[in-house]
Amino acid sequence: MTDNDYMQLAIAEAKKGLGLTSPNPAVGSVIVKNGEILGKGWHRKAGLPHAEREAIADALTRHEKSTLRGATIYVTLEPCSTTGKTPACVDGIIEAGIAKVIYGATDPNPAHVGGADAMLKKHQIKVVSGVERVACESLIQAFAKRITTGLPWVIAKTAVSLDGRITRPSGEGQWLTGPEARAEVHKIRASVDAIITGGKTVRKDNPSLTIRGEAHSAEKSQPWRVILTQSGKSSLPQDANVFTDEHAERTIIHEDKTLTQTLKALAELGCNSVMLECGGILMQQFLKQQLIDELALFIAPIFTGGPDHGFGIGEHLDHSQFLTNNSHQQLGNDILIRGILKKS
């Protein structure tokens, strides 16, 4: 097993926390000594112990405290060096007698970066950073965006026909995509902290915007449901699902805010990531303002025609925006294209 292999185990630990830890990032950790894995851990929820302390605690359930002396700890993110809701992880590492710290991504907070290295080295603990850096940075991309810009990571999700439409001819069913694609949407919802939609979508489709089915878990709070409207709450149907179901307290109305104001407010609420599930007009506004970070585009094998385009109609963007790190997969009869938007 190489350092990269152990870091991959730490990444697997971190992934268990994806979608659960905001405003914190998902972090995983593994403690190794002489090729033996002494303990593993991941950050479960803001306010609960960080991944390093979880891994140390896990190790101590099966090993003497002395066994940890001289061990190496792998962490996907630079350990915290300041006390927040929980004590600094660096102190825990020093106390445990760990001899070497290997981490993947550096702390995206410019005020914290490098803090761990200095403190650890002062205690003769070796520090290596950047192992599996790309994968480790990917784990914290939403958190990093919020920390560095004050805006959450924005995932645009939509399902379109082959001709780019989002509605079918009248008299046909509501759905473009099949059950596999719709199950995937719930998985994406389970990875975010808020879902943004428009008043028009609430009026027309009456969506629930909740995590349901297999994607639902007891550990995950339902995402905030944020309804953007320019015509006031009274213009929305008061019996809509988002106002009347058991998660009604998770519904927020934003009236006459700019998109950036809405995103900033959600970041301040502790949202690392938000998902757009809205019609083409609103989608296009986010696109034009270069506010979309990631795309989840479902394409259904159907031609529909009709006035409802997934990304609106109108003028060219100022500049094309390119999808990078893109991948595609078949889900039932539908295709899902994902990727990260490179803005000009």
Added chain:
Amino acid sequence: MTDNDYMQLAIAEAKKGLGLTSPNPAVGSVIVKNGEILGKGWHRKAGLPHAEREAIADALTRHEKSTLRGATIYVTLEPCSTTGKTPACVDGIIEAGIAKVIYGATDPNPAHVGGADAMLKKHQIKVVSGVERVACESLIQAFAKRITTGLPWVIAKTAVSLDGRITRPSGEGQWLTGPEARAEVHKIRASVDAIITGGKTVRKDNPSLTIRGEAHSAEKSQPWRVILTQSGKSSLPQDANVFTDEHAERTIIHEDKTLTQTLKALAELGCNSVMLECGGILMQQFLKQQLIDELALFIAPIFTGGPDHGFGIGEHLDHSQFLTNNSHQQLGNDILIRGILKKS
């Protein structure tokens, strides 16, 4: 080797003729005796020998005439029983002393179907049909459509952005897709007999609509280039590539014809298959009139916005049209979705 295995060899022979044989279909044949392949052949061009006669001739280059006695011939399509430009294949099979005929697809012409069976059986030749039928029918789908409807098989090809547009913001390059996708377009061109475009596309993009690069071969005539216009030839730029290049005699202008009239005229010209390479307005007309049989949709990983939608704007179709037998593949950074349209 089973009958299906030998038929697959015949299918591989037939495929060598795809795109070259109109108004005839692509057909392949293999002659087998005691597990030995005596000869193989494919139909190369209308007016040249059919696949069965090619296979017999091939066998006779290496074997005595007597060796063919008692052999089995595999053909992808029911052998012809009437004399056209070339003598009936059934006669050739009888003359060669072949004992058994195994074919895949039946003749789509209702006047011919079953003709071979009757004549062959009269000569004590065994006949089996329907081996690898689906694959064999797929080889002749364009021919079969023309024979049964008087219209050619229509492949709609377009390349769109993630938001369904076909043009980029001004000042950027012309292309949405990369070189791999564009090379694939030439391969599709090499499989059809005509390319239909609109006057607007000629005016705006000045396309050549020729087969170029690796897809080009000496055996394949350049497809007809058919320009649909409602404003007369004089409205088209007389110095456009389609009027001035070395294939200018392959350019046809259709003025004020309905789409069905255009397709019918191309069928009468001997076109089994045509390809649409046009803007969204014309594409949508073909779609609305349920004239599209097959789709080749390239999706580029780019958002552009803009007024030019790949499939136009406007009302819903009367009914959704579904893509069946669909597949997708990555070509460079682009995705190609192909499939056959099931019309209501």
